[in-house]
Amino acid sequence: MSEPIIEIEDIWFSYGAEPVLEGVSLEVIRGDILGLIGPNGSGKTTLLKLILGLLSPQRGTIRLFGQELGRFREWARLGYVRQRGWDFERNFPASVEEIVRLGRVPRLRWGAWRRIDTEAVERALHAVHIEGLRHRPISELSGGQQQRVFLARVLAQEPEILVLDEPTAAVDPKVEAEFYKLLRKLNREQGLTILLVSHDLEAIVTQVTKIACLNRKLLFCGTPQECLASDLLERVYVGKRLMHHQHPWG
Amino acid sequence: MGDIFAFGFMRLAFVGGTIVGVLAPIIGTFLVLRRYGLIGDGLGHVAFGGVAFGHLMRTDPILMALVYSTVAAVGMEQFRVKGRLGGDVAIAIFLSSGLALGLVLARLARRSTDQLWTYLFGSVIALQPGDVIQIALIAFIVLGSLWVMRRGLFFVTFDEETARASGVPVGFYNIALVLLAALTVVSAIQIVGLLLISALLVLPVAAALQVARSFRQTLVLGVGSGLLSVYGGLIGSYYLDTPPGPTIVLMALGIFLLANGARLMSRSARVLAA
Numbered sequence: 427m428s429e430p431i432i433e434i435e436d437i438w439f440s441y442g443a444e445p446v447l448e449g450v451s452l453e454v455i456r457g458d459i460l461g462l463i464g465p466n467g468s469g470k471t472t473l474l475k476l477i478l479g480l481l482s483p484q485r486g487t488i489r490l491f492g493q494e495l496g497r498f499r500e501w502a503r504l505g506y507v508r509q510r511g512w513d514f515e516r517n518f519p520a521s522v523e524e525i526v527r528l529g530r531v532p533r534l535r536w537g538a539w540r541r542i543d544t545e546a547v548e549r550a551l552h553a554v555h556i557e558g559l560r561h562r563p564i565s566e567l568s569g570g571q572q573q574r575v576f577l578a579r580v581l582a583q584e585p586e587i588l589v590l591d592e593p594t595a596a597v598d599p600k601v602e603a604e605f606y607k608l609l610r611k612l613n614r615e616q617g618l619t620i621l622l623v624s625h626d627l628e629a630i631v632t633q634v635t636k637i638a639c640l641n642r643k644l645l646f647c648g649t650p651q652e653c654l655a656s657d658l659l660e661r662v663y664v665g666k667r668l669m670h671h672q673h674p675w676g
Numbered sequence: 677m678g679d680i681f682a683f684g685f686m687r688l689a690f691v692g693g694t695i696v697g698v699l700a701p702i703i704g705t706f707l708v709l710r711r712y713g714l715i716g717d718g719l720g721h722v723a724f725g726g727v728a729f730g731h732l733m734r735t736d737p738i739l740m741a742l743v744y745s746t747v748a749a750v751g752m753e754q755f756r757v758k759g760r761l762g763g764d765v766a767i768a769i770f771l772s773s774g775l776a777l778g779l780v781l782a783r784l785a786r787r788s789t790d791q792l793w794t795y796l797f798g799s800v801i802a803l804q805p806g807d808v809i810q811i812a813l814i815a816f817i818v819l820g821s822l823w824v825m826r827r828g829l830f831f832v833t834f835d836e837e838t839a840r841a842s843g844v845p846v847g848f849y850n851i852a853l854v855l856l857a858a859l860t861v862v863s864a865i866q867i868v869g870l871l872l873i874s875a876l877l878v879l880p881v882a883a884a885l886q887v888a889r890s891f892r893q894t895l896v897l898g899v900g901s902g903l904l905s906v907y908g909g910l911i912g913s914y915y916l917d918t919p920p921g922p923t924i925v926l927m928a929l930g931i932f933l934l935a936n937g938a939r940l941m942s943r944s945a946r947v948l949a950a
Binding site: 478479480499500501502504506507508517518519520521524525527528531532534537539561562563583 | 709824825827828830831834835837838839840841842843844884885888889890891892893894
């Protein structure tokens, strides 16, 4: 079970003259729930975008499933849920089922919808307990329900690794706890590897199997226990409270 | 009411109008949700440049409009993706320069304003069977392409970044969408005219969005509202002796206002019930 799914080697990235990542190296092993933490502006989302091929590093290499990023084409093996779910049109006219079905788009052969696609959608709706919401418009759902819909979409894709950017930024602590419980269940029962970005250490420290702390450089990578025992976090988060940040659109 | 169909040109207008009434809201749904609603206006004005150039060169003006608007569609998309300016600025640049070019070329071609009028505001009376066949052919290409691309296009419309991260060829879909929009604009020249086509792309969709609860419903209600606008507008223009293009657009506006009113009323009813 120690197969590396994501291998990041000495990655450098800057926006113009502004350095964002400096010599970051990191491995995600199959079966990990890796929490990537760091203060706002520490380069977490940038690192995710580099892994997903949305940005290109200035230096360094990234390998996905053993293949260099430039040659990697099997994007359906990575399931990505972006920060805030989706970024525009709060009243976008889409039902829950229509959104979950999008998860199958990267898996379709020649665009043809088959029975296995319907089955994958049903399994995903069931896994996050939203079968009853399938005909509801996404815009009418609460932040927690929307988060489940986006998770269902990505589960319908049947990825081997989930990449989640601040997945619980828009929900209250109770919903957040349920969400992490669900992630742990998926990890345990379906063997899903999970890479999770959060600026909120308190929220994820008990939920993950490994923690990586980023602040332009990789400052720490180890178990949550080792992380809590070190004084590193205090230095990284000096003056910053590790609180839940509620967003206005939640 | 039967006498309206006694005229051949009205029968042709209804056939052509039906095709455009279905086509415009379907492509319009993708454009509106991508906040690209004004592209119809931009492409319409550019197509006017093409029409005038066609007159100047004594070739088919509609064909020239097609060439101009497809080139402009690609240009606008490149501006949006690669330029430092936003999509709205790109549309504004193409819109005004297209119209200016059209007016200058029309003058050089020594065309009277009456002839230009038919392209700017549509002229169903002048519709020939060949024109309707041309419209049908364009509709077949646009609707066929949309059918093949519907799932990927919906993904890109809903969330471009996630679609890109999932390996969906976002750039291809974006270019395809603006090209299909260009074809649609040209197909509607003779029905509502170049200046009013964006109303048919946007208004029926805006009406549908007031009440739709899913993407599929938006498409169905948009088409319903588009057809109602075209039929109502053609019948209204026949009996009131008003220009058909603008009457169709006013009809679409009326339907939008009704749908908006219905949404507000149902919301108030829900608040009162709660």
